[in-house]
Amino acid sequence: MRGTLSGMRIVLACLALGVAAIGTVGGLRAAIQGGVASQRRAILGGDLSVESPDPLPADLAPFLRAQGLRIxxxxxxxxxxxxxxxxxxxVEVSAVDAAYPLVGAVTVDPARTLSSALAQGVLVEPLIEDRxxxxxxxxxxxxxxxxxxxxxxxHVPDGASSTSLAPEVMxxxxxxxQSGLLAPGALVTYRLRIALPDDRMQGRARRVQDLARTISQRYPEQPLRLRxxxxxxxxxxxxxxxxxxxMTLxxxxxxxLGGLGVASGVSAWLQARTETLAVLRCLGASSGTIARIVSLQLGLLCGAGVLAGVLAGIVVPAVAIHELAGLLPVSPDAGFHPAPLLLAAAFGLLVATLFTLPPLLRAVRVSPVALFRDDPWERRIGGWRLPAVLAALVAVLVLLATLTSPSPWLALGFCGAAACILLLFRGAGLLLRLGAGAVSRTGLARTGLGSAWLALGLRALHxxxxxxxxxxxxxxxxxxxxxxxxxxxxxxRAAVLGQxxxxxxxxxxxxxxxxxAARFDAVLHALPQAGQVRQLPSLRARVVAVNGVPVGQVRASPQTRWALRGDHGLSLSAAPPPGTxxxxxxxxxAGYAGPPLLSFDADLARGWGVRVGSTITLNVLGRNVDLRVASLRDIAWRSLQLNFAFIASPGLLSGAxxxxxxxxxxxxxxxDDAAILQAVxxxxxxxxxxxxxxVLGEIGSLVHRMALALQAMGVLALLSGALVLAATLASGQAARRREAAILRSLGATGRQLRAAWLVEFGVMGAVAGVAASGVGAALSWLVLHFVLQAPWRLLPGTLAATIAGAILLMLLAGLLATRQALRASPAELLRQG
Amino acid sequence: MDGPAALPPEYSGAHAMLQARDLWLTVPARPGAVNTQHGQAEGSLHIVRGASLDLQAGVSLGIVGPSGSGKTSLLMLLAGLERPSRGSVRIDGTDLAGLTEDQRAQFRGRSIGIVFQSFHLIPSMTALENVAIPLELTGRADASRRAAEALEQVGLSHRLDHRPGQLSGGEQQRVALARAFAPGPRLLLADEPTGNLDLETGGRVADLMFALQRERGTTLVLITHDPALAARCNRVLAVSDGHLSEPVR
Known part of the structure; x- marks a missing residue:
């Protein structure tokens, strides 16, 4: 009974953990999105934002002011x-005018107004003070x-409006x-924020749309981004x-996964009540009455598990919001968000029903006689109704996951992958049973020294x-x-940092x-720490058309589409850079002075359908220039050598x-690097x-941080798995103890029993590890190949660690089960009958 | 304290197979009660009180007594599954008190067969596997063949691959008998072997058990509440409130 009680506690935990995870993630998302929604004017810095890599048109500000708008x-x-x-x-330098910010306020430490602080000097993010x-x-x-x-x-109200890798200086x-940083060719983003007068609150959205349209039409040639x-x-x-x-997925x-624990726990709970149920049936209770009694008990239990998860889904986001308050770029909305909790509860109840129904029906639909004395492994529920109900529940679950997801296809893919993984591990389980059975039958297990434990261990598997x-x-x-x-x-990591x-x-x-340029060269030549120096001119350019087709209509491959948008570096060179x-x-x-020619990245050319002889029109400093492609280059970006996708012949552009x-x-x-940086x-x-x-260190730590976040989720799945493992062990623990007592009465020593369980759990761990390695390798290949489009290679160390981890975890589970089973007194167990 | 029962004269030449001396089994009457070093405890319960017996090889002994009299506990002590609070058990010259728990298990595997009232077969194993276990545990390479032969002897050669749940009560007890006899034990301890069976099936199982015991010359201790079954043994003792004594006629 103790085993079944702990089994039921695990059922509660399995449900609570999953529901809490979904509720917490949903709650946090709702809080952050709520925060963004309630502060979006402040985050944007106004009602409309105009952004450009070139200086904004000189007449734009007067035009807007003339309409009574604040900018x-x-x-x-x-x-x-x-x-x-x-x-x-x-650092990321932000230069603001006296009107900034139009919405919200900048908080300065020590407290003072922004204008007085900026009149005195500069303001920096606290990180800069520390560094x-x-x-x-x-x-x-x-x-x-x-x-x-x-x-x-x-606090900067529009901090979340754009992403930045460096801390801010204002x-x-x-x-x-006066700083000399706004030299021609410098990489600058010019922003202008527009706020409608407060008395024009009515029809604000339409007015903003009209204004955006007016600005776009007024400056058609300008690369303006309006938000x-x-x-x-x-x-x-x-x-x-x-x-x-x-994270929701x-x-x-x-x-x-916890559902499996629910099924195990409920099965064990019902099995412990088999006799009671049989007696009730013999005394005239119909299977319907029994179903109602048991359903009520299980409903209360599962309901308690789901409720515990929902409560955790309320408490954890509240604590997290409090703890993360200073780290998030927006203040999360700390209000109560019932929708994600309802969704989490719905998932919890669906999973609980799905996994309790089969053992429940098995317990209540068999005849009283069968309950008293038939073979428990022969009990099967015939008919089509149960499979149909289960299929319907699965369909509802998939539908709920898909409809509530921002990317239904991803959710559907996840459901498909989950089903594949389930089938794969079921398949591995079947193979394990068949393999262990075959080895047992051929007598191979009984050929070696200490054969009894090997035979017992293998038999336990099949x-x-x-x-x-x-x-x-x-x-x-x-x-x-x-x-x-x-x-x-x-x-x-290997692709970014390795080799x-x-x-x-x-x-x-x-x-x-x-x-x-000459001074730069001279400084470095005088430095013994400096090695090879290479220089290339750099201009900002934007693709306007490819072979006369406007950039918006170019049919590019998905991998190269990004390069059609935004600004790019363009270089000029008379001779091919070294290593071309x-x-x-x-x-x-050499000395070519004809119409501008272009040497282009061969990979992008393939994606855009560009060949030698094609024409690419670039906008350079507001002027459209047609460049004929003279050559295509294979560029080894990983060499980190100075290179450009676009290199034009000098001549026309050299004056720009x-x-x-x-x-x-x-x-x-x-x-050495510090000396070089300081000298230059x-x-x-x-x-x-x-x-x-x-930079590589930053990228490495970013990859690591992302991997840590993902691993935290992986650990959640592993924790659910551990609960299921515990539920499965708890549900079989009574049988295990009884079996150990019988074996000891027949002459088995503690060492033989421990060795048999070592074989049973060790083989299970090895098979789980090999299967998990295979599934993990397949998952990583799919993600790297299709999502990240990065090369994939097998990392034997990781796979070996997975297999070793699986064996260790399974042996640990086995050790706990064995210790409990061996601690029980055989005489007492055998006396119980 | 009861003295040992006298042996019938016809067995006087055989060597002593089982000797029990002043066996006590005392347990706390309630959880947490502490035993004293004299085996007496405050609030303790004496389940077996100073039982002694001598049994010659090949002899069958019936022990009768009402439910709760301490019969099964006595059998657990004799099998070495329970450590006595006081006293000793010597089987075929080996003092069980001198053995560790694992050594007692190995000794049981070699020398003692046990038949339980509720069969205690392993439900997930077939009849053949159940019978083969004790043979495998002693390292016999021909465990499977010998188990099949043992099952044939009890008339179950057609049920080798059936699991206990697929067998009747009588069949299950015959499997348990085959399992107990298969390793060729010198001592067979049977605890109410027919207690869970109807009269006719129980009779057939008892016939089989006595036949195997005679055929192999196994020493038998049969615990039962059925005086008629006990009467089929060479000797009969009675247990009452933990005391072992000659039955009152």
């Missing part, structure tokens, strides 16, 4: 920030400008103009939606009622998820003005304002240096 400007660019002792770091070890009053340098630190940016527009409040925090909204969907997977299949699935599903995530992470070419540069320097590999066509002759980009080699030692930026303050090792 504020914010200019952003990446640069270096220098501390008083030469410390430096890459550079600077305090208010210290002098910081940006470009050629030295300014006192006025304080920290405690200064006034006027100061930025309204519906699109206030696109990156955040998208990330929250995608992450929460993925993992929660659902845990719940489904006997009727063996929990092997359920245990394989319980452990395997969670481990597959973890193995898959580890393989994806390992492959990404850097020996001649890879250590630095990229950007924003070098043409008249600084021409795949088709030929480089232009541009900057230079350079790569510098070094030993890679931090001290001291000599040329407007130049920004990016250390390759730092």
């Amino acid at each position: 504020a400007e914010k200019t952003r660019l990446r640069s270096m920030l220098y501390g008083p002792h030469g410390q430096r770091m890459l 550079l070890g600077v305090h208010p009053g210290d002098t910081l340098r940006i470009g050629t400008l030295a300014l006192p630190l006025a304080g920290a940016l405690a 200064l006034s527009q006027a100061r930025l103009e 309204d409040v519906q699109d206030a925090a696109p990156a955040l909204t998208q990330v929250v939606a995608q992450v929460s969907q993925f 993992i929660g659902l997977a845990s719940l489904l 006997r009727p009622g063996s929990p092997a299949s359920a245990m394989l699935l319980a452990l395997g599903a969670g481990l597959s998820t973890l193995a898959g995530i580890a393989l994806i992470e390992g492959n990404i 850097l070419p020996v001649d890879a540069p250590s630095f990229y320097f950007i924003d070098i003005q043409p008249d600084e 590999h021409i795949a088709q066509g030929a480089w232009w002759p 304002p541009h900057t230079l980009v350079a790569t510098v080699g070094s030993s890679g030692r931090p001290a 930026t001291d000599a040329l303050p407007n130049v920004t240096g990016i250390r390759v090792a730092d």
Whole structure:
């Protein structure tokens, strides 16, 4: 009875865990989305945002003011920030005008108004204060400008409006103009926020739409990006939606896995009541009456599990919101969100019904005589009704998962994958039983030393009622998820960080003005730490048309579509840069001064249907230029050498304002790199240096953080699996104890029994590990090949760890079960009859 | 305390197979009660009180007594499945008190066969597998063949692959008999072997058990509440309130 009681506690836990996971994820998503919705005007910085990589048209601001609209400007660019002792770091510079912010308020620490703080100097994110070890009053340098630190940016209302990899520094527009950072060719984003007057609240959305249309029509040639409040925090909204969907699906997977634990626990609970039910049947209770009694009991129990999960789904998001308050770019809406809790409860009740129905019907529909004395493994429920009801429940579950998901196809794919994994592990269970049976029958197990334990262990795997299949699935599903995530992470890390070419540069320097090129070279040549230096001109260009087809109508492959949007670097070169590999066509002759020619990335050319002789129209500094493709290059981006997808012949474009980009080699030692960075930026303050090792380190840590988040979900699935394992063991524990007592009465020693269980659980663990490795490898291949379009390779270490982990976990489960079974007194158990 | 029962003269030449001396089994009357070092405990319950007996090889002994008198506990002590609170059990010259739990299990596997009232077959195994277990545990390579022969002897050669749930009560007890006799034990302990069977089936099982016992010269201790069944043994003792004594006629 104790086993069944603990089994029922596990049933509660299985349901509660899955429901809590779904409820928590849904609650957090609702809170963040609610936060974005209620603050979207502040996040956008107004009612409409206009953004451009080029300076905004000079007459735009007067035009808007003339209509009675309030406007504020914010200019952003990446640069270096220098501390008083030469410390430096890459930052995102925001320059704002006096009208900023139109909505909400910037909180400054120590408290003062934004305008007074910016009049004094610069404001920085607290992270910068920590990294550079600077305090208010210290002098910081940006470009050629030295300014006192006025304080920290405690809150910026439009912080979630765009994504940035570097921490923010804020200064006034006027100061930025004095910094020398706005040189021609610099990578700058110009933003203008527009707010409607408060008295025009009625029809605000339509007015914003009209205004956006007017601006687009007024400046058709300008690459303006217009966003309204519906699109206030696109990156955040998208990330929250995608992450929460993925986590909801993992929660659902845990719940489904927990369903197996529910089935095990309920089966054991009902089995312990078999005699009572049989007696009730003999005393005249109909199967309907018994079904009602048992359903009521199970309903209350499952209801309690679901309720516990729902309560956790209320408490955990509330605690998480409180804890994450300072870390999120928006203040989450801490109100009560019933919808995700209802959805979680619905999933919980559906799964509970799905998994309790078969054991319930088995218990109440068999005849009293059969209950008293038939073979428990022969009890099967005939007829079509149960399968039909189960199929209907599965259909409802799939429908609910699909309809409530932002990406129904992903949800459907998940359901399909879950079904495949279920079938695969069932298949592995079947193979295990057949294999163990075959080995037992051929007598192979009895040929060696200590053969009895081997025979007993193998027999336990293929006997009727063996929990092997359920245990394989319980452990395997969670481990597959973890193995898959580890393989994806390992492959990404290997692709990003593994095997850097020996001649890879250590630095990229950007924003070098043409008249600084000679000084730049001189500084580096004087430095013994600096290795090879390469420079190329860099211009910003935007694709307008391919072979005369406007960019919006170009039929590009999905992998290359991204390159048709936004700004790109364009370089000019008379000779092919070192290491160039021409795949088709030929480089232009030395001294070529004819119509502009283009050497283009061969991969993009394939995706766009571009050949040698095709024409690509680029917009360079507001002018459309037709470039004929003279050659296609295979570019090894992983070499990290300085390269451009677009390299034009000099001539026509050589007069256009541009900057230079350079790569510098070094030993890679931090001290050498620090010396190079200091020498260059001291000599040329407007130049920004990016250390390759730092970027790769950032990418590595980003990949690691993402993998950690995913692994946390994998652990959730593993936890559900562990609960199922416990439920399965608890449900079979009474039989295991009784069997141990019988075997001991027949002469089995404790060592023989332990060895037999070692064989049983060790083989189960090995099969679970091998199957989980296979499923994990397949999952990682699918994700890398189809979603990330990255190369995949087998990582034997990860797979070996998965198999070892499975064996260890299963042996641990076996050890616990064995200890309990061996601790019981055989005499007492045998006396019970 | 009861003294040992006198042996009938016809067995005086055989060696002693089973010797029990002053066996006590005392358990706490309620959980948590502490035993004293003298085997007496405050609030303790004496299930077996100073039982002693000597049994020559090949002899059958019937032990009768009402339910709850301590019969099954006595059998557990004799089988080494329970450690006595006091006293000793010696089987075929081996003192069980000197053996560890695993050594007692190995000794049981070699020397003792046990038949239980509720059969105690392993429900997930076939009849053949159930009978083969004790043979496998002692490392016999021909366990399967010998198990099949044992089942043939009890008339179940057609039921080798059936699981206990697919067999009648009588058939299950015959499987249990085959399992007990298959390793060739010197001592057979049977606890109410017909207690769960109807009169006719019980009679057939008892016939089979005595036939096998005679045929193999096995020493038999039969625990039963049925005086008629006990009367088929060479000797009969009675248990009452934990005391072992000659039955009152």
